[in-house]
Amino acid sequence: MGNRVIRCALVMVATVIIMGLTGCGTNGKNNSTKSVSSKPAVAYMIAHTANAKQTDSSAPMLQDTMIDCAENYGYSFIVRVDGEPELVSGENLDIDTQFKNASKERLKIDARNKATNLLSVLDEVTAVYPEVDYLEGLRCAAASLRSLDDSYTSRTIICCGTGLGTTGYLDFKNNLLSAEPQVIVEMLEEREALPDLTGMTVYWLGMGQVTAPQEKLTPKQTKNLEAIWKAVVEAAGGEFVPNDYITVVDEIEQKDELPSVSVVDIPADKPFVFNPEVLEEKEDNAFEEPVMLGESQVEFIGDEANYLSPDDAVETIRPIAEYLVKHDSINILLVGSTAGDVTDESTIRLSKERADTVKNTLVEFGIDTNRITTIGMGSDDPWHIKDAGYDGPVASSNRKVVLIDSRTDQAQALINNH
Known part of the structure; x- marks a missing residue:
């Protein structure tokens, strides 16, 4: 009798252990959750051009996303935005499995060092060609992100620049600030010029923050500029998130060396x-x-x-x-x-x-x-x-x-x- 009780108890204990491991039982489905780690991919669009203030790489948005990308073995792209936007950097931030067994402190230090190095690259990106084409920059950034496999859990574009394009399909010299955002979208759809931003989030820093000789925009014009880009991004399948943090520095040491960007005549407020x-x-x-x-x-x-x-x-x-x-x-x-x-x-x-x-x-x-x-x-x-x-x-x-x-x-x- 005593042995039988002991055997029953052992069976019950074994059963509980097995249920815990397999997730079986009445609430097993709810109690068993598979941990899914984040693996971000971020494309930074840097428009260090004439008529615009230089991006400040110490901005929290840039710092936080770059560190997160490095700590979670993501992928970082950097796109130069000028008259002919181009991918200038693509970094796979994953490391060999054997090195992932290092201490958390060691891994964090290494990740932050990588992030610091990449942020220094952002500071060094300057325009090469005259004018600036933000729409083509978005297309280049999106194509880079789409080139990655499905293991990446998020795809983000961070655009740093005024948003006042001066060439390409969205040339604001053509008085586009007077247009309704939906009219701009319909024009791009008609010309099949929308980039594919499906599943991507676009953060925009420095919208409307211009410098001489470009005339400043009124708050209403800056708001409409933001509305235009929001409509374009959403029509292209993405999510648009403006960022109000001051992300530019007041002085640009290389200002006189940058290729020219045409001045956009600021129109009367749109009707x-x-x-x-x-x-x-x-x-x-x-x-x-x-x-x-x-x-x-x-x-x-x-x-x-x-x-x-x-x-x-x-x-x-x-x-x-x-x-x-x-x-x-x-x-x-x-x-x-x-x-x-x-x-x-x-x-x-x-x-x-x-x-x-x-x-x-x-x-x-x-x-x-x-x-x-x-x-x-x-x-x-x-x-x-x-x-x-x-x-x-x-x-x-x-x-x-x-x-x-x-x-x-x-x-x-x-x-x-x-």
């Missing part, structure tokens, strides 16, 4: 795309800033000043007229514009006639004709996006009538110059 909420949100004066009637809202017959759909155009303009009836102290300037990059007698005439058509609709609603001034600017309006041609979403956004209070400084300048 709000009209919707009735604009009128509701700004009870005092909805037209103190420019408001745009785009082609999708008020479309004209090609090369004519007649509405393509008169009923739809009238219904779009109706709330504007009702607002002006209610606020009879506001006088309005209507600025007509056309697609393409040609401004001549015919485009000025056509754009003026289209502004006059909108004016006539407002007058039909009871607005005094003396309260409305119209001008036509062809493709010379301050919000025109250049090099967009006559087809596609960007060209469509260039066919517009912009409304602005005629008493504002911007409106007066437009009236006086035309």
Whole structure:
């Protein structure tokens, strides 16, 4: 009897041990978790160019990600971003299995030494070719990350630069800061120019942080620049994360040796795309800033000043007229514009006639004709996006009538110059 009890007890103990090892039993599935280690891959885009402040490699984002990459045997890429972006460094930070048995302290010291060496490489990356192409830099970084096998648990791009590209598909010299982010995305989709960022996270440091001779951006323009890149990254399948930490240094010792980067003319703040909420949100004066009637809202017959759909155009303009009836102290300037990059007698005439058509609709609603001034600017309006041609979403956004209070400084300048 005693031996039988002992044998039973031994069987029970053995069973418990086996269940613990195999994860079997009532809660075995929940209690057994396989540890999955992190193995990050990071691509650093460094745009040390003229007109931009140099990246500070001591920024926490750069320090932390590089150390994490080294400690977890990841992979680090460095991409130089200038007029012709190029991969300048690719480092596999894994080590032989035999060395992984060293003490944690030894491994951590070695990893931090590697990270320090790579961070020093970041400081040494400078532009080689004139101009700067951030979109191509993203394409290069993404291709590098995609070249790795599936053992890497995360793929991250850290872009250090102003975001003001001056060549390639996203050339901000073409007044892209005046464009709606979705219009930019549609243009890139139409041209099949989006990089593949599927499954990647893009952190952007130094957005809009320019230096002379580049004119500074207003907070609103910096916000729109960030919105454009966010829309592009997300449309390409990635996740966009801005970083507000000051990641640049004030002085650049090699400033005069860097290849030239064209100055981007900073445009007037882009017009709000009209919707009735604009009128509701700004009870005092909805037209103190420019408001745009785009082609999708008020479309004209090609090369004519007649509405393509008169009923739809009238219904779009109706709330504007009702607002002006209610606020009879506001006088309005209507600025007509056309697609393409040609401004001549015919485009000025056509754009003026289209502004006059909108004016006539407002007058039909009871607005005094003396309260409305119209001008036509062809493709010379301050919000025109250049090099967009006559087809596609960007060209469509260039066919517009912009409304602005005629008493504002911007409106007066437009009236006086035309």
